[in-house]
Amino acid sequence: MSRRDGPDPIERLRAGNPARAADVPDASLARVSASVQEHIVTDIERTSAANLGRRTPLAVLAGSALAGVFVLAVASAAGIGFQPPADDPADPGNPAAGGGGMAMCLAYDPANLPTMEVVFDGTVTAINGDQVTFAVNEAWKGVGESVTLTAPNVDIALLGEMPDFEVGGRYLVTAAESTINACNYTLDYDADEAADWAAAF
Amino acid sequence: MTAPQTSSRLARFEQLFGEHQRAVLAYALRRAPSTPDAEDAAAETFTVAWRRLEDTPSDEPLPWLYAVCRRVLANQRRGRSRRERLAAALGRLDDVPTPLRAGEDLDGPAFRALGTLSPADQELLRLVAWEELGNDEIAQVLGISPNAVAIRLHRARGRFAAVLKDSEPSRTSVEVRGTQRAAWNGEAQ
Numbered sequence: 001m002s003r004r005d006g007p008d009p010i011e012r013l014r015a016g017n018p019a020r021a022a023d024v025p026d027a028s029l030a031r032v033s034a035s036v037q038e039h040i041v042t043d044i045e046r047t048s049a050a051n052l053g054r055r056t057p058l059a060v061l062a063g064s065a066l067a068g069v070f071v072l073a074v075a076s077a078a079g080i081g082f083q084p085p086a087d088d089p090a091d092p093g094n095p096a097a098g099g100g101g102m103a104m105c106l107a108y109d110p111a112n113l114p115t116m117e118v119v120f121d122g123t124v125t126a127i128n129g130d131q132v133t134f135a136v137n138e139a140w141k142g143v144g145e146s147v148t149l150t151a152p153n154v155d156i157a158l159l160g161e162m163p164d165f166e167v168g169g170r171y172l173v174t175a176a177e178s179t180i181n182a183c184n185y186t187l188d189y190d191a192d193e194a195a196d197w198a199a200a201f
Numbered sequence: 202m203t204a205p206q207t208s209s210r211l212a213r214f215e216q217l218f219g220e221h222q223r224a225v226l227a228y229a230l231r232r233a234p235s236t237p238d239a240e241d242a243a244a245e246t247f248t249v250a251w252r253r254l255e256d257t258p259s260d261e262p263l264p265w266l267y268a269v270c271r272r273v274l275a276n277q278r279r280g281r282s283r284r285e286r287l288a289a290a291l292g293r294l295d296d297v298p299t300p301l302r303a304g305e306d307l308d309g310p311a312f313r314a315l316g317t318l319s320p321a322d323q324e325l326l327r328l329v330a331w332e333e334l335g336n337d338e339i340a341q342v343l344g345i346s347p348n349a350v351a352i353r354l355h356r357a358r359g360r361f362a363a364v365l366k367d368s369e370p371s372r373t374s375v376e377v378r379g380t381q382r383a384a385w386n387g388e389a390q
Contacts, residue, residue: 008358009311009314009358009361009362009365010326010329010330010358010361011330012311012365013311013312013315013326013327013330013331014330014331014333016311016312017231017330017331018230018231018331019227019230019231020227021223021224021226021227022223023227024223024226024227024230028226028230028236028239028240029222029223029226031240031244032222032226032240032243032244032247033218033222035240035241035244035248036218036244036247036248036251039244039248039251040211040214040248040251043251043252044207108343108344108345108346108349109346109349162275164275164278164279183344184343184344184345187321188319188320188321190319190321192356
C-alpha cells in the first residue's frame with residue numbers, strides 16, 4: 001500500500017512477520033490440542049458427574065468424540081503445564097454491563113468519562129499487593145492529590161485492557177468504588193489520549 | 202446438559218478449533234517470550250472459547266479469539282513479572298528466554314522503531330501488519346470503537362513513520378534481537 005507521503009511504513013513490519021500462520025509447527029499445534037482436549041474432557045466429566053452423581057456414559061461419548069477432534073494430541077498430552085482459567089470475578093467497578101451473565105465492556109469512548117466516578121492522570125508511587133497508590137497529575141473527577149485504588153484481577157474473557165502497573169509509570173485512570181476500571185477505561189499514559197480525556201470535561 | 206447437546210457443542214467447537222488454531226497460535230507466537238508460553242496461551246484461549254462457546258461470534262470469531270488470547274498473554278506477563286521479582290529477590294533467574302528464530306531476514310530498523318513506541322501503539326501496528334485486520338476487527342480485539350481505532354492508528358502510524366525516518370541513516374539488518382523480543386512481547390523499550 002502506498003501513501004501520499006511515501007510507502008506505508010507498516011508494510012515493512014508486514015514483510016518481517018515473525019510467525020506466519022502457515023508456518024506454525026505441527027508439534028506446537030499438537031501440544032495445544034492435547035491441552036485443550038485434556039481440559040474439555042475433564043470439564044465434561046466433571047459436569048456429568050455433578051449432574052448425575054457419578055461418571056456416566058455421557059463422558060465416554062464426549063471423550064470418543066474428542067478423540068476425533070484432536071487427532072494430533074494423543075501422544076503429547078502430558079507435556080504442558082496447563083492451568084484452567086479462574087472463575088469469573090464479579091467486578092462491579094468496571095464499566096461492564098450485565099449481572100450474573102458474561103460481563104460486557106462498554107465500548108471505549110472518552111465521551112463516557114464524565115459518567116465515571118473517578119477520572120485522573122496519575123503516576124504510580126507505590127504498589128502493595130493489589131493496592132496501587134497514585135500521585136495525581138491531573139484530576140478530572142472525584143480525586144485529590146493522591147489516591148490508593150484496588151487493581152482487580154481482570155477476567156480473561158472480559159474483553160478490555162488493564163495496564164501492567166509499575167512504580168513510576170504514568171496512567172490515565174478511571175475507578176469506581178475504589179476499584180480501577182478495566183475495559184480500556186484505564187490506559188498507559190499517552191499525551192494525545194490525555195488531551196481527549198481532558199476535552200471530555 | 203444432554204448427550205445430543207454435548208455432541209452439538211463439540212461439533213461447533215471442533216469447527217472453531219480446526220479453522221482458527223493456526224491463526225491463534227501464530228498470534229501467540231508473535232507475542233509470547235517463548236514457544237511454550239505461546240502454546241499455553243493458545244490452549245487457554247480455546248478453553249475459554251469452550252467455556253464461552255455460546256458467546257463466541259459464529260460469523261467472524263477470529264477477532265474475539267485474538268481478544269481472549271491478548272488477555273491471556275497479559276495475565277501471563279503479570280504472573281511472569283511477579284515470578285521474576287521473586288526470583289530476583291532470591292538472587293537467581295531460572296526463567297531463561299527461549300531463543301528467537303534464527304536466520305530470518307527481518308527488518309531491523311522497523312523492529313527497532315516499533316520497540317520505541319508505546320505498548321498500545323505497538324499492538325495496533327502489529328494487528329494491522331501481522332494479523333492483517335481491518336479497523337472493525339481491531340475494534341473487536343481491543344474493545345474500542347472503530348472510530349477510536351482509526352484515530353489511534355493514524356497517530357501510531359505517524360509516530361512509527363517518524364521514528365523510522367529518524368533511524369534510516371543508520372539502517373542495518375542485524376543485531377536487533379533485543380528490540381525484536383520487546384516488540385514481539387508487547388513491551389516498550
